[in-house]
Amino acid sequence: MKWRPLLLSPLLFIFLVSISTVFHGLVLSHTIPEERDHQHSNKMRLELIHRHSPQLIGKLVHEASNNNMPKSQQERILQLVLRDTTRHRMISHKRGQYGPNSRRKNWEFNTSIEMPMHSGADYGAGEYFVQVRVGKPAQKFMLIADTGSDLTWVYCSTRNTHKRRQGNHRRVFHADRSSSFETIPCLSNMCKVQLADLFSLTTCPTPITPCAYDFSYIDGSAALGIFADDTITVGLTNGRKMMLDNVLVGCTESTQGAAFKGADGVLGLGYGKFSFATKAAEKFGGKFSYCLVDHLSPMNISNYLIFGGTRNEHSLLGNVRYTKLLLNVIPSSYAINVKGISIGDVMLRIPFEVWDANVGGGTILDSGTSLTILAEPAYKPVMNALGMSLSKYKRLLSDIKPFEYCFNSTGFDQSLVPRLVFHFADGARFEPLVKSYIIDVAPQTKCLGFLSVRWPGTSIIGNIMQQNHLWEFDLVRSVVGFAPSSCTCT
Structure with a gap:
């Protein structure tokens, strides 16, 4: 030594x-x-x-x-x-x-x-x-x-x-x-x-x-x-x-x-x-x-x-889908080519530039960030659409900073929430669980689990949004595969 x-x-x-x-x-x-x-x-x-x-x-x-x-x-x-x-x-x-x-x-x-x-x-x-x-x-x-x-x-x-x-x-x-x-x-x-x-x-x-x-x-x-x-x-x-x-x-x-x-x-x-x-x-x-x-x-x-190359197929709950990894575009990060976000099968009106890493936008997958962070031109449409779907629940005063939208979750039924989907430019779709974006913050209190960043800015899909999915990073083919999973070992 x-x-x-x-x-x-x-x-x-x-x-x-x-x-x-x-x-x-x-x-x-x-x-x-x-x-x-x-x-x-x-x-x-x-x-x-x-x-x-x-x-x-x-x-x-x-x-x-x-x-x-x-x-x-x-x-x-x-x-x-x-x-x-x-x-x-x-x-x-x-x-x-x-x-x-x-x-x-x-x-x-x-x-x-x-x-x-x-x-x-x-x-x-x-x-x-x-x-x-x-x-x-x-x-x-x-x-x-x-x-x-x-x-x-x-x-x-x-x-x-x-x-x-x-x-x-x-x-x-x-x-x-x-x-x-x-x-x-x-x-x-x-x-x-x-x-x-x-x-x-x-x-x-x-x-x-x-x-x-x-x-x-x-x-x-x-x-x-x-x-x-x-x-x-x-x-x-x-x-x-x-x-x-x-x-x-x-x-x-x-x-x-x-x-x-x-x-x-x-x-x-x-x-x-x-x-x-x-x-x-x-x-x-x-x-x-x-x-x-x-x-x-x-x-x-x-x-x-x-x-x-070997993964646990037994815990998968659906087919593995693949989308391109944009390596070397955002330093040290695994950037993906998001095309848009839909809620309840309705594509939100989000400027394309938000997803373009070449003009200051872009999206990365990050296991070290917990919540999902969206550039403001994407954040506002997402919050508005999800907020409308939750209007039947009593909205709480915004004393849980920095969350913008929190509500009393007594009687909450997640099956009635329209599903959020990330759409990728090559046609793949990532559909996280409702609990991954409507999160528990306190007893009988849930909040929309998004943070906003000023434009231009990088959007981040955090680890809570990624939970209960397999993520396979193929650095040879420059793709990432993902599939819903129980994430339990067999």
């Missing part, structure tokens, strides 16, 4: 929500044999865990004791909205700063990985978690699964910083205990050029100083650390484990703010050159998929983040 002292520069004002996984050079791997072999070994999977799963109960109890956890469903939703709003600002900032990146599509392997994913009691913010093992020997962490992030990082302690551990997270990666931990020099081309878009710092007092990063949020949250090569261990469906060597991982030594509450870091699943999704998909057939269980699901309902 090689470790070099860390020198941190002053904070850069960068929106941190896009923290993601980075890999250095070629991803090498080898498998660790287990006692049993299963019939299928063509995929890797990570368990997806809602951030308030009972698996994290120790963290949640600790946070509640520090008055960090919301005390009601309404407070949880309001915290969720604050995070989504900050995140959207970050996405808009990235669109203005970075242009499209060309990508070499070289899918070298044809095997797969499977990573477990669980749901839990729904209180607090609204992300999903995966368990990731970093280092040799492996150390376990719960990371936010984020398709809007490129950099994977974990809370980290080098041998000289053990006493600087923070109290708001339970798991810390001990770099000095990993024989495969090796920092990236700040004078290297990797630091100065390849990691520039991942916010590497330019200061380099000595040739052996580690390459540092510095992220900060508009709300004051920040993360500072160093880049290093290390090993990530993943599970295969044949019961074996595989080591991915020489993976570039962010070693975060300090954070500020509450943006990462309950998590040990972030697993970057964005479409970036160094993201975990890009590298793992390269090795496992160019595909990854997930199926988000209901964000209010109990602990015994779970699913997986899967890398590889």
Whole structure:
């Protein structure tokens, strides 16, 4: 193991929500044999865990004791909205700063990985978690699964910083205990050029100083650390484990703010050159998929983040439909070509420019944003149409900011609500469940689960809208498949 002292520069004002996984050079791997072999070994999977799963109960109890956890469903939703709003600002900032990146599509392997994913009691913010093992020997962490992030990082302690551990997270990666931990020099081309878009710092007092990063949020949250090569261990469906060597991982030594509450870091699943999704998909057939269980699901309902071509067909409740992924159009994001939205089989009058990423619009799928965010020219028609269909229920005064439309849900019958459908330019249709856009906010209180962003702006289909559907990202064919699903494992 090689470790070099860390020198941190002053904070850069960068929106941190896009923290993601980075890999250095070629991803090498080898498998660790287990006692049993299963019939299928063509995929890797990570368990997806809602951030308030009972698996994290120790963290949640600790946070509640520090008055960090919301005390009601309404407070949880309001915290969720604050995070989504900050995140959207970050996405808009990235669109203005970075242009499209060309990508070499070289899918070298044809095997797969499977990573477990669980749901839990729904209180607090609204992300999903995966368990990731970093280092040799492996150390376990719960990371936010984020398709809007490129950099994977974990809370980290080098041998000289053990006493600087923070109290708001339970798991810390001990770099000095990993024989495969090796920092990236700040004078290297990797630091100065390849990691520039991942916010590497330019200061380099000595040739052996580690390459540092510095992220900060508009709300004051920040993360500072160093880049290093290390090993990530993943599970295969044949019961074996595989080591991915020489993976570039962010070693975060300090954070500020509450943006990462309950998590040990972030697993970057964005479409970036160094993201975990890009590298793992390269090795496992160019595909990854997930199926988000209901964000209010109990602990015994779970699913997986899967890398590889095999998916669980038994839980599907309809045919898989495909639409084109517009890769490299919106940096690090999975953009899709929406043509319009209909409600009750009536196509809403929304200007085409709202869906055109080339003129400042466009739509992305984002597992790290909870609610669905629509540019204002689309938001108003959607809210008006759904509001009319809910007029029989008593509308509540707008004291649940920033939701525009809330109502008393006593006697609510969702079967009477006209269905909302996203229409894609190639003819595919995505029809989410009613509960995915008319959401529970408080007892006997439901709200239309949309947020507005000023035009021009990016629209986002968040994880609540995606719930109870399989989403399969095929980076070779540049398409995403989706189908209704119970998202239960069989």
